[in-house]
Amino acid sequence: MITLVRNExxxxxxxxxxILIIIxxxxxxxxxxxxxxxxxxxRINAFLQESNQSNYSWENIANQRLERLKENLESAYIPERxxxxxxxxxxxxxxxxxxxxxxxTPSVARFNVEFVKQSITFFLPLLIIIIGADLISGExxxxxxxxxxxxxxxxxxxxxxxxxxxxxxxxxxxxxMAIISTSISRVFINRLGFDEPVITGFKLVNGELSTATVxxxxxxxxxxxxxxxxxxxxxxxxxxxxxxxxxxxxxxSAIGIIMASLIGGQFLQFFLSDxxxxxxxxxxxxxxxxxxxxxxxxxxxxxLVFSVLVLMTWAIISILISFLVFSKKxxxx
Amino acid sequence: xxxKIVFPIVLILSIISMVVFTSGFIDSISITTSNTNNDLIAxxxxxxxxxxxxSNDENVLNLLILGDSIGSGAGDxxxxxxxxxxxxxxxxxNEVNTINLSISGSKSKELLxxxxxxxxxxxxxxxxLVIISIGGNDLKEILDSRTLDLFVDYDNxxxxxxxxxxxxxxxxxxxxxxxxxxxxxxxxxxGEKLSQEKLDLLMDWNYETQRQIESYxxxxxxxxxxxxxxxxxxxxxxxxxxxxxxxxxxxTKRLYNVINGVE
Numbered sequence: 001m002i003t004l005v006r007n008e009x010x011x012x013x014x015x016x017x018x019i020l021i022i023i024x025x026x027x028x029x030x031x032x033x034x035x036x037x038x039x040x041x042x043r044i045n046a047f048l049q050e051s052n053q054s055n056y057s058w059e060n061i062a063n064q065r066l067e068r069l070k071e072n073l074e075s076a077y078i079p080e081r082x083x084x085x086x087x088x089x090x091x092x093x094x095x096x097x098x099x100x101x102x103x104x105t106p107s108v109a110r111f112n113v114e115f116v117k118q119s120i121t122f123f124l125p126l127l128i129i130i131i132g133a134d135l136i137s138g139e140x141x142x143x144x145x146x147x148x149x150x151x152x153x154x155x156x157x158x159x160x161x162x163x164x165x166x167x168x169x170x171x172x173x174x175x176x177m178a179i180i181s182t183s184i185s186r187v188f189i190n191r192l193g194f195d196e197p198v199i200t201g202f203k204l205v206n207g208e209l210s211t212a213t214v215x216x217x218x219x220x221x222x223x224x225x226x227x228x229x230x231x232x233x234x235x236x237x238x239x240x241x242x243x244x245x246x247x248x249x250x251x252x253s254a255i256g257i258i259m260a261s262l263i264g265g266q267f268l269q270f271f272l273s274d275x276x277x278x279x280x281x282x283x284x285x286x287x288x289x290x291x292x293x294x295x296x297x298x299x300x301x302x303x304l305v306f307s308v309l310v311l312m313t314w315a316i317i318s319i320l321i322s323f324l325v326f327s328k329k330x331x332x333x
Numbered sequence: 334x335x336x337k338i339v340f341p342i343v344l345i346l347s348i349i350s351m352v353v354f355t356s357g358f359i360d361s362i363s364i365t366t367s368n369t370n371n372d373l374i375a376x377x378x379x380x381x382x383x384x385x386x387x388s389n390d391e392n393v394l395n396l397l398i399l400g401d402s403i404g405s406g407a408g409d410x411x412x413x414x415x416x417x418x419x420x421x422x423x424x425x426x427n428e429v430n431t432i433n434l435s436i437s438g439s440k441s442k443e444l445l446x447x448x449x450x451x452x453x454x455x456x457x458x459x460x461x462l463v464i465i466s467i468g469g470n471d472l473k474e475i476l477d478s479r480t481l482d483l484f485v486d487y488d489n490x491x492x493x494x495x496x497x498x499x500x501x502x503x504x505x506x507x508x509x510x511x512x513x514x515x516x517x518x519x520x521x522x523x524g525e526k527l528s529q530e531k532l533d534l535l536m537d538w539n540y541e542t543q544r545q546i547e548s549y550x551x552x553x554x555x556x557x558x559x560x561x562x563x564x565x566x567x568x569x570x571x572x573x574x575x576x577x578x579x580x581x582x583x584x585t586k587r588l589y590n591v592i593n594g595v596e
Contacts, residue, residue, distance in 0.1 A: 009343055069411075072413075086412070171347040172346060172347050225360060227357065231354040304361065
């Protein structure tokens with residue numbers, strides 16, 4: 001079994017797909033981080049021109065805000081839940097001021113989080129498709145399936161080794177994504193910012209954003225949370241890609257089908273608020289990172305656990321179908 | 334040689350990352366599912382202030398807030414609502430006693446049902462100032478929807494809303510003819526993301542509401558659209574929909590100035 005997995009991994013690496021993925025990642029990360037820095041500089045310039053000041057002082061704004069928050073805290077009118085959120089904000093601001101950190105300047109940690117958020121619904125699935133779409137269909141189109149199946153190994157073992165290899169490579173891709181976006185963005189962005197505090201843990205209660213459970217964590221941990229969710233999405237995408245690759249004989253149509261479902265799924269989200277069924281489609285649930293930021297959601301009942309379960313169901317069913325079909329399939333080459 | 338090294342490295346790297354990612358994954362689930370304890374804030378407020386509210390002391394201004402999430406103070410980082418902020422503006426002269434009956438997500442129909450409930454009769458009878466924030470959720474349904482018959486839907490919902498509003502004010506007046514009623518108008522939380530077509534609907538909605546509000550005695554419409562227009566960044570809370578502490582502050586100050594004059 002382990003020999004089979006090893007062979008599959010060599011096949012994937014030798015097909016130079018990994019190099020394509022690395023090039024794509026470097027290209028995109030380079031462009032995005034350069035763009036972010038560029039826009040930031042432009043904004044500062046615009047601000048300086050408008051306000052006729054010689055330098056941009058964020059400390060004054062932060063200090064002013066801090067004092068207002070402290071006044072608020074002393075007021076007797078604040079309920080318990082408000083106090084917690086204010087305390088976190090004060091802590092965060094004090095940290096920024098004490099450590100001379102400008103909360104507006106871009107940092108590598110913040111770039112990483114932003115990059116994951118932007119890529120989780122499309123770019124990351126695309127990378128998985130690149131590596132996974134020809135996994136089985138490629139064997140058909142290159143007619144190597146004959147050689148593979150004439151070995152004295154049961155079919156399910158062959159398929160299983162391919163699946164394990166794909167999951168391993170998927171994990172590596174997410175790791176690569178983290179490494180590349182950290183190192184490349186460091187070229188354009190001067191601050192690492194891994195130990196800066198971030199607030200998370202927002203929750204939707206009765207259709208309202210609740211700040212009662214908000215907690216403060218470091219940027220590094222927040223980054224890890226985002227990458228972990230991206231990894232989960234990548235695993236689910238690889239399971240779905242795997243199934244399509246088993247069902248379809250040519251690699252082109254495998255890529256076509258998955259891309260179409262991704263793009264079509266984005267369109268379907270327009271109906272999300274009116275058509276309840278849409279929330280059980282996998283594309284609707286891909287954007288797991290939005291649950292960490294608490295950005296405003298329209299649909300009641302959709303939370304992280306819900307989306308994770310829906311995605312898991314899709315992944316498990318995909319793998320089941322793959323094995324059922326592959327072990328019964330007539331191979332005519 | 335090359336082949337021998339690659340596989341163990343790939344395997345070890347992926348196993349390590351799998352462990353790390355799994356822990357991060359579990360971490361993020363536990364963070365987003367931790368328990369809250371702030372259900373039904375509005376109810377606590379009723380119990381806390383009701384006795385003093387009903388005692389109807391002449392030196393105390395009894396302030397009643399009715400409506401939706403904006404009435405309840407959603408998004409306010411300081412955890413105050415309009416009532417508490419209003420109280421801070423006037424409390425040098427006399428005391429303000431607030432009851433907040435707002436429930437997040439309310440539409441005009443639900444507010445009408447609430448106003449007609451017998452349990453609230455006494456509160457309404459004893460209130461001196463009533464602040465109403467309603468309609469946002471009625472209109473939001475249209476602004477968020479992608480139906481083709483935008484205008485047909487809009488006309489229907491506006492008509493229903495105006496009818497409900499009339500019944501709400503009617504019910505309030507039936508129980509209390511002297512209180513000052515203030516209606517808080519709608520702002521545009523979407524900024525330039527809102528299409529011109531929908532912005533027109535919002536303006537029309539506010540206009541029709543104001544027309545109706547101004548036809549009652551001792552009732553005033555407070556616009557908020559202009560307040561938010563150039564200050565979205567500062568006045569919207571992190572959810573990009575509800576007002577922030579600064580936003581509530583701005584609304585309350587305008588409200589205060591309208592009722593008490595500019596000092």
